[in-house]
Amino acid sequence: MTACRLTSLTSTLRKFIDYLASGVVLATTVVIGCTLMAGVISRYVFSNSLSWSAELPLILFPWLVLAGIVMAAVRQEHLGVDYVVRKFSPGLQKLVAIVMEFLIAATMGMLAFQSQFILQFLQYQTTPVLGWSAAWAFYSLPAGAICLLLLSLIRVADLCFAHGGAKKQQPDHGDSEHSGETMQ
Secondary structure, three states: OOHHHHHHHHHHHHHHHHHHHHHHHHHHHHHHHHHHHHHHHHHHOOOOOOHHHOHHHHHHHHHHHHHHHHHHHHOOOOOOOOOOHHHOOHHHHHHHHHHHHHHHHHHHHHHHHHHHHHHHHHOOOEOOOOOOEOHHHHOHHHHHHHHHHHHHHHHHHHHHHOOOOOOOOOOOOOOHHHOOOOOO
């Protein structure tokens, strides 16, 4: 596979993960907000509580958090301290970045694998009102870990095979806010 085709593939996969995570963030935020607002209106306007209005946000909140983490990872907007690494030569910076991404990928792989044990335990617990499996909230853990693992491997491919791989890769959002510029 040529470097150009690999770059195109990694860019497409990165955009797909970004749109997927953005969609989950948007959907969960809207549903949580509407559910909580409906609960408040029901309680104070109609003097009747919606019994399920507390459970649904508890199930959706882990999805919101993990999707937000994935969004930040796609856009490389997580907080990082790189003062020492910036003092290295470009070649050494690239090597440190590759090692770091492999460590992230390994950690996310272990997290995805270990989360199956949590899910096995939670599959027998149900929410009191909705009767849904408690595991639904925690399916976000392996889903987020797998997305982060893929993003780390994409970053390694970009660093190793793409031209200018040491540059910060940004998804194309079609606006100037995410133009790929970084703060120094």
